[in-house]
Amino acid sequence: MGLTLEQRRELRRRKDRRDRIVGILAPTFTFVLLLAAWEALVVWLEIPTWQIPRPSSVFAVMFGSFGEFLPHIIRSYSTIIIAFACASVVGVALAAILTNFKALGVALTPYINMLCTTPVITLVPLLLLMFGFGQWVLILAVTLQAFPILNMNASTGFNNVETLKLELMGSLRATRVQTFRHCILPASLPNVFTGMKLSGIFATTACVSSEFSGGNRGLGARIIAYTQFMKMDKAFACIFFVAVIGLFLYTLTSYLETRVVKWKI
Amino acid sequence: MSNAKIRLVGLNKLFHTRFQTIEAVRNVDMEFAAGDFVSIIGPSGCGKSTIIRMIDDLIKPTSGEIFIDGRRVSPHRRIPPEVIRKIGFIFQQPNMYPWMTVRENVMLPLRVFGLRDPEWARHADALIEMTGLREQRHAYPTELSGGSMQRAGVIRAMVHKPDILLMDEPFGALDEMTREQLNLELLDIWRATGKTIVFITHSVQEAVLLSNRVYVMGTNPGRVVDEIAVDLPRPRNLKLIVSDRFAGYCELLTGRIGQVELSQIK
Structure with missing residues (x-):
């Protein structure tokens, strides 16, 4: 415990910052992966779009309309x-x-x-x-x-x-x-x-x-x-x-x- | 003796649980002179914590009377605020609020009592300085060691300048070395301020090192079984612990507590 209070807090802040970046990147990656899988499945299995739309067209509509x-x-x-x-x-x-x-x-x-x-x-x-x-x-x-x-x-x-x-x-x-x-x-x-x-x-x-x-x-x-x-x-x-x-x-x-x-x- | 700071007369306390009634304290008479340092020692369940909680009006006695500065404060009505300000209570654990910094914790009694004069804040800072907590005054309690936390607990109880400190096994949870250190610091504080201290402990050594007088209590029901004056020179220090007279007092006290426990078994 040779560290001062400020040093310990700084270490914790650094760790928090790292955790926060990982905390944003990891879920975003999962999100993209899931959407890609969804898109791929709809295309490969030839599911009619009136049953399940492709995420790309959903996003297009979200912004377009x-x-x-x-x-x-x-x-x-x-x-x-x-x-x-x-x-x-x-x-x-x-x-x-x-x-x-x-x-x-x-x-x-x-x-x-x-x-x-x-x-x-x-x-x-x-x-x-x-x-x-x-x-x-x-x-x-x-x-x-x-x-x-x-x-x-x-x-x-x-x-x-x-x-x-x-x-x-x-x-x-x-x-x-x-x-x-x-x-x-x-x-x-x-x-x-x-x-x-x-x-x-x-x-x-x-x-x-x-x-x-x-x-x-x-x-x-x-x-x-x-x-x-x-x-x-x-x-x-x-x-x-x-x-x-x-x-x-x-x-x-x-x-x-x-x-x-x-x-x- | 009417000049006693605190006087307990024929104090009884019954606790009712769903299945039984427990006689926590039976017919306790105690006296604490102004500026005295008195310990109460006994096995767990002897009602020693109950007694100081009754002095602080956290628990109402079933019968009996409590006088503080000659004024009857219990059992018939709530203890008046000016009497409460004469008392500082120190808990078994540091009992710091984790959501406040050390300084905010120490200043808490001032906020509750509405003592807003900057003079009081300066007094708090002086106490923080005295206990060597200045560096850590803006830290949260979880960032402190056990010893530092209990130091903060002690000065929190002193921040509104009470005459009386009620201490409920304050250093019981600390390691031996920290405990001895804090005992010596407490003696310094006591010598400097002349407060009346009622100190609960289950350590014979601690009781002998600190006090002028020791009440020995027994269980079932909780009662006073002996009162021993500790006639050792002051100021006391750790050298005293290795002396023969110190050992003699420890033996005497241990013997009395042992007899109490033996009589329980019979």
Whole structure:
């Protein structure tokens, strides 16, 4: 241990940088390989393009007909992002409240869990019938599906802080708010971020499946429409656009985690 | 003696689990004079950790009374904040928060108590300087050795200038050499500041090296079985450990603890 703190940190930073480069290159390589295999299989086996399109034609359509997709991309992405933001706030805030007021937690937790295990798509036709096809109805539905999983993860974190760590706050006679801010929340951040990653996945799934069930706007609705007319290249283009937003939310959360949880080596 | 810093009178503590009731502490009377260094020693399960947790009001006694500076603080109501500020609690493990740097950890009590005057921050930095942690003050606890972490744990408990330090086997998890080093540093701090220290340990040598007085406790139920004054010259150092008188005290204490354990078997 002849190294100073700064030297050790520099070594770690260098290692992190190496890991990051490998972390980008390796998956990209896999991606290209998979697409190449897909393209080759479709050509060799002479699969009709109305069954499975070639990735090259999917990409061509994605960029060539981008204007056609754009309003639906905006619609779906905005639904997902707004609902994800709402779910993040509601999920963490509710977990903080429910773990602090035990009786309320016991009273509500089973129903929040039920909300999590019930597919929101079962509610959407009902909601659309009641409130019409406005975007906010979908935002509401997607939020309902996305926040409980975050709430569950955050609650698990908030409830399982080491006794010794809480005792320190107890010995200083910290208030509930101080205890939450200095001890419980930072100790649970890994759980919160896991919850957010899952919440992003839930939001994406919920949005697309909600769009399946009604209306003619959004990527989900387009997938149904294009499939009916056997425009498989366009349907796949929509699937790719959905994949992009899902991946974006996941990557964003992971990035936030590394920035916020910087004490984890 | 009404001028005792801390006085425990007829303290009892029952823990109720689902299957049984455990008598953790029975009828404990203890006194700690201002500026005294007193150890509490005993086998695990003798209630020594429970006792200092009751002094710090982390656990409520079932019955009995606790006085701090002649003022009754337990069991009837919550310990008042000005009394809490007189106490610094040092845990078995360093118990640093991994999400804060060493300096932030040390300053944490100041934040919780709302002591925002820059004078306090300077005091914290002086303590960091004193323990040789200056280089590492912006490091995270996981980047520190066990000994350095517990040094930070000790000064965190001292940062709000308490009169009393309650130490719950603070160096128990450290290796022998680091432990001796920290014991000597603790004696220096004690000599310089004159704080009242209640020190829990299960090491006979540590108790003899550090304290003026040792309470020996037994188990089932946890109770005080003996009180031994350690009449060795101060300042004490490691040379003392090889002296005959030191060995004599260790033998005496070991004997008393041994008797307690034998009586358990019977």
